[in-house]
Amino acid sequence: MQIRPILSALRRHRLATFLIALEIALACAVLCNACFLVVQRWELIQTHSGVDERALALLMVDGFEPEQAADVNARMLAGLRAIPGVQSATLVNQVPFGPQRGAAGISHDKGSFKNKIGVVDFVLAGPGTFQALGLKLVAGRLPQADDYRPATTFVPEDAQVLVSRSLxxxxWPGESPLGKEFWCDKLHFRVMGVVDHLARARPRDWGAQAVEWTVFTPTLPGGSLSGTYLLRASPAELPRVLRDARNAVEKIAPDVVLDQEDSRTLSDLRTDYFKSDRIMIDLLLGVIVVMLGVTALGIVGLASFWVAQRRKQIGVRRALGATRGDILGYFQTENFLIVSFGIALGMVLAYGLNLALMTHYELPRLPLYYLPIGALVLWGLGQLAVLAPALRAAAVPPVVATRSV
Structure with a gap:
């Protein structure tokens, strides 16, 4: 198949060729970036919390003064543990996908952020919370009784803590974190253990790298560790246990106010937290389907128009010995060249669009491998779209075409 006659024909239809190529370029830019965003959102939805979500629920109360915290905690824990089906009831300040209560910056240096590590979530946890959450220890040791200390500010001072593997x-890349020290302003911490996974309360807000930058901090009940209770029960009984716990609050502590919105199972908290991400994925997939559909219709329309215009030319070529395969190959090659030009332009537009998204929405850079994937999709779409008009062209009988000359 000689390319020169095809290029000559395309030059005679510059405007139509350019418009279809531009449509393909826009489709390429949208396809690459939309697929990238879909993958980003999907990976976020699949965030590994590190806890036994199906067996856990959160119960939150407020409306009491700080000096009442010790009494409220004692009454609430005793009352919740008495509910049938409750395996454990402990204190925690936050859980994955729930309200965020303990984010702060940490550093390798005391009172300075020149050697900053980053902003982390401090998970304040009372006795028994590590086991209730179902965390997995991969290095170091579990908290002992004397590791639990009161939170004099928002966290205990000079605390022995566990950090997530990600943090x-x-x-400390390439080093053992055990025994390492870090500071939050003038508050000192020492690492006694590492947990496999423990997600932040709001992972979407911190970027993919920092989803699990968490510090598990053993803390005695009271002060900043009050009013938020972690319930553990079998997955089958958990909805009933939570319902009974919510109903029991008025009897256990009539002087507090139940937080109806955030007192939920962790599975429900996860579903609600990622609801907007699922909606965004559906919208992006819809945009991809519509864009590809419009592009395919444009290719079909242009190819059908050119087949109708070239019936005489096709008939002459058939009379001179061109086979149906030759005619089919001609239109497919012509379409391939148009799509290739559109893809080349689309790759530039894809990176331009990604740079704009990086600037305004702090998205990561588009990986290069999305470009050849987008090109393959559009090449395949182009060949499928042109196939029906090309087959009609190949079916033009030489006799019928030559009689019309």
Whole structure:
């Protein structure tokens, strides 16, 4: 198949060729970036919390003064543990996908952020919370009784803590984190253990790298560790246990106010937290389907128009010995060249669009491998779209075409 006659024909239809190529370029830019956004959102939805979500629920109360915290905690824990089906009831300040209560910046240096590690979530946890959450220890030791200390500010001072594996690899790459020290302003911490996974309360807000930058901090009940209770029960009984716990609050502590919105199972908290991400994925997939459909219709329309215009030319070529395969190959090659030009332009537009998204929405850079994937999709779409008009062209009988001359 000689390319020169095809290029000559395309030059005679510059405007139509350019418009279809531009449509393909826009489709390429949208396809690459939309697929990238879909993958980003999907990976976020699949965030590994590190806890036994199906067996856990959160119960939150407020409306009491700080000096009442010890009494409220004692009454609430005793009352919740008495509910049938409750395996454990402990204190925690936050859980994955729930309200965020303990984010702060940490550093390798005391009172300075020149050697900053980053902003982390401090998970304040009372006795028994590590086991209730179902966390997995991968290095170091579990908290002992004397590791639990009161939170004099928002966290205990000079605390022995556990960090997530993700945070350990970020803060001390290539080193054992055990025994390492870090500071939050003038508050001192020492690492006694590492947990496999523990997600932040609001992972979407911190970027993919920092989803699990968490510090598990053993804390005695009271002060900043009050009013938020973690319930553990079998997955089958958990909805009933939570319902009974919510109903029991008025009897256990009539002087507090139940937080109806955030007192939920962790599975429900996850579903609600990622609801907007699922909606965004559906919208982006809809945009991809519509864009590809419009592009395919444009290719079909242009190819059908050119087949109708070239019936005489096709008939002459058939009379001179061109086979149906030759005619089919001609239109497919012509379409391939148009799509290739559109893809080349689309790759530039894809990166331009990605730079704009990086600037305004703090998205990561588009990986290069999305470009050849987008090109393959559009090449395949182009060949499928042109196939029906090309087959009609190949079916033009030589006799019928030559009689019309």
């Amino acid at each position: 350990a690899e970020h803060a």
